[in-house]
Amino acid sequence: MVIYTVKLYTGDRHLAGTYSHIYIKLRGTEAQSDEMILNYIRWFWRSQVREFKIHCKASLGELVTVKLYSKPYMGLLYDQWFCDKITINTPEGDKVLFPCYCWLDCNKKLYLRPAKASLVFQDTNLISQKQRMREIEEQQKLFRWRVYAEGTPQVNNCNTPLCLPPEVRFSFTKETEFYFTAGKQLAVLKLAGLADSRKSWESIKKLEAIICGNGNKTIDPTNFNVYLSGPVVELLPSMSEVLGSNPHSYNNPIFLPTDSKADWKLAKIFVRNAEFAVHEVDFHLLRTHLLAEVFTVATLRNLPSSHPLHKLLFPHIRYTLQINIMARSRLISKDGAISMNAGVGGESLEKLLKRATASLTYSALCLPDNISERGLETVPHYYYRDDGMRLWDIINKFVAAFLPHYYQHDADVQKDTELQRWISEIFTKGFLGRDSSGIPSSFQTLKKLIKFVTMVIFTASAQHAAVNSGQYDFGGWMPNYPTALRKPPPKEKGQSTEDTILETLPDVSTTVKGMAVLKLLSKDSTHHYPLGDFPENLYDEEVPCKLIEDFQKDLEELSKLIEERNNKLELPYTYLNPKEVDNSVAI
Known part of the structure; x- marks a missing residue:
């Protein structure tokens, strides 16, 4: 008989705790544990760290996944649980981190992978490969592309934050x-x-x-x-079109600092308005958001x-x-x-x-x-x-x-x-x-x-x-x-x-x-x-x-x-x- 010591960390956020029953199952390269209920009597509270012992007949080998499953309390009380992470001390003396940082819904399953990162061709274990493929398939169903406006970058196909995880x-x-x-x-x-x-x-x-x-x-x-560097301002047709003036008019005088104070100030105001448009649409919206x-x-x-x-x-x-x-x-x-x-x-x-x-x-x-x-x-x-x-x-x-x-x-x-x-x-x-x-x-x-x-x-x-x-x-x-x-x-x-x-x-x-x-x-x-x-x-x-x-x-x-x-x-x-x-x- 070998023992795996499991610590579960409930997140420090609003409603992170749960009354639901949480089940856990460990899977390794050699074997898997029996499914075990963790909170049959005691609930998980916000920011709480709970420790459990999982007894197995023999070593499971290298840990591959942790499966979490939630069932509503008494079959009636449906609530979510936010798990930050799980750490497992193995019989071999290793401490393995399983990051989570997500919500577990009632009657849902979560499959967690060890923290150690890996590339796709390095995941030689068949179980790991299937889990990797399953995660990508689920993510591609959840996050889809759509055209926002022709000729512009595509965006996520969600119109409300509520459809996001x-x-x-x-x-x-x-x-x-x-x-x-x-x-x-x-x-x-x-x-x-x-x-x-x-x-x-x-x-x-x-x-x-x-x-x-x-x-x-x-x-x-x-x-x-309303200052502007440079001695000349020309309200070009292309700029005028953006600002809403007649794009077919080419009577665009060149304004100089030697012009009247009102002319020069107004010319600079138009340039700064164009700066607002270009900055917000190109440099802010497009190039960052x-x-x-x-x-x-x-x-x-x-x-x-x-x-x-x-x-x-x-x-x-x-x-x-x-x-x-x-x-x-x-x-x-x-x-x-x-x-x-x-x-x-x-x-x-x-x-x-x-x-x-x-x-x-x-x-x-x-x-x-x-x-x-x-x-x-x-x-x-x-x-x-x-x-x-x-x-x-x-x-x-x-x-x-x-x-x-x-x-x-x-x-x-x-x-x-x-x-x-x-x-x-x-x-x-x-x-x-x-x-x-x-x-x-x-x-x-x-x-x-x-x-x-x-x-x-x-x-x-x-x-x-x-x-x-x-x-x-x-x-x-x-x-x-x-x-x-x-x-x-x-x-x-x-x-x-x-x-x-x-x-x-x-x-x-x-x-x-x-x-x-x-x-x-x-x-x-x-x-x-x-x-x-x-x-x-x-x-x-x-x-x-x-x-x-x-x-x-x-x-x-x-x-x-x-x-x-x-x-x-x-x-x-x-x-x-x-x-x-x-x-x-x-x-």
Whole structure:
């Protein structure tokens, strides 16, 4: 007779405990245990750790799976149980970790695999192979692709967060926060009384007054007052089309700083409105939210939980599906906040998004390549570049040490069929099979895999923080970032006045609602998991655990450097401080 000591860890979350009966069965390479009920009398409570002894006639061999099964108490009381993990001490003296971190429904089964990651061709045990295939089949039924708009990346085929499994959803607190805080921001900003006013602003001074108490040095109107680098502004036909003017008119004068004050200011306002459209649709929506969703769906559909890349990427894809579903229903839907209060919404958004997708390249997503292509290596005081490059290097260092632990040679990359299906779906569903994008459709070398995975993590964490976190700082002063304009660009010089500017700027309601949305999107998340934070214990191998520690130390050192620099700056750049960067696209 041999004994297996089993510890079960109930999660620390709302309603994690259960009254249901939980059954367990161990399976090894040599034999399997009898099914055993764990809580016939005592229930599982939140944050509780329970220990059990499982007696077997002989050693089961190397543990392959743990099966959990739930039955309702008395056949009547149906409730879920959230299990964090299970650890098992074997008769041979080994301690094996089985990560779970998911809900177990009544009359449902869960099959858990050991924490040690493995590639598909390394899973030689027949039971492991079948479990691996079963998991992928179930995931592909659960996560399906659909076309959001022709010529743009495909998205997950879910229209409501309720159809997502709980493991990739927000907690109730976070979900409630997102749904209701947008309206509350008007009250927080003390602007609720202005939300229904369709009047024009009486003067710039009146507009400046609403910033008082709602701003900082960045959005102080006296600091930049709608500035634009460069001596010339030409309202080109293509830009005019995006802004809603007549696309067939080619009377587009070139505006200069030597023109009248009103002409020059109005020209810059139009450019900043175009910046709002391009930034929100191309750099924010497409290059972070939609691409992160592509990476997420491809990962969940093609990489089982035992795959090392699934373990590496899961913290960076956790909440992306829900935040994007909510964005599509609350922000960019027909009656969403962006569509109702911005010039770029509905058909205009889809049109601009399609153009941006058609011109998107792999090099634009890889920061070192992007900086080089734009000739920005030596621009002074460019903190996005400085902090971003350091973050890129830290992520790359981590990935370049992590992946070779599992892929010993290029041949291992080539014969990983799960990995090849993963990148193939990203290429076809996300980048629409465009060879001109430079995105690989397969991986032949470990070096190229390391670069691509670095890009994925950087996009979902640092790049999203860079384009998202400062939106209110730079857009709270509306003329610097107008969401919509009410008049077309001027066709003649010398005709504009201050009244023309006020008539062109958004009305009071559009202004304050736009401010509220930007404030919400820039707000710190209730459930903030900073880059490098791994809340789940997914590893029990020495090498990946040590690499995670080194990664966290590198990020901590970078945070200190950034904070020391920022202490000396009148206008600190905080958005890429690792402490402020979310692990995933979660807001």
